[in-house]
Amino acid sequence: MRLIIFGPPGAGKGTQAGLLETRHGITQISTGDILRDAMAQETDLGKKAKSYIDAGELVPDALVRDLSEQAIADEGHDDFVLDGYPRTDQQAEWLTAFLESNDTPLDAVLSMEVPDDVLVRRLSRRRVHEETGETYHLDHDPPPDDVDADLIVQRSDDEPETIQNRLDVYREETEPLAAYYEERGLLVSVDGTGEIEEVFGRVEAALGALDR
């Protein structure tokens, strides 16, 4: 299946996309993860992206176009879930053209619906393992005792002053894409509140309904 998982920061896109990968073999393509890897390795791309990411701004469209198209091509154009891409009108247009040129249209855009107060609480309590990238939540899913606490860090863009900016950028630049995909008959809303497994059950149900 070719999917986009769509929604604001903190909606659980990465978590749900990760479950789609491990349980259904649908490869997660996360532009945020690719950019964070590039930053960690201090590549040209990583150096260019860093100031935007740290400020909670979007990285310029031109910088993410190639990496997303390359990642889709690497996956053979089938069975992927895009997590964090597209985020602007231009990215959506590019993606549509790219998929059309390969005759590999999307099956669905899963829109994760979560109220703002829940998003802020999730993001501010989120922690990541510096080396593995594993994500935790201090209240619901704390790091296990055998994990070195020094390696558990807060993403720089999860700091309180940056969270609000990311939500504002989302509302302004990315949320309008819901209408773009709705017009194309692709948008499927999923209630993203509650426990991870509960939400995943809704994701699976939404995908099951597409197959009928």
Ligand code: AMP
């Ligand atoms: P994420 O892990 O998806 O929340 O992405 C983290 C950050 O990476 C975002 O706040 C942006 O700065 C940047 N980023 C990720 N994907 C994109 C994209 N498609 N377009 C522009 N910036 C992006």
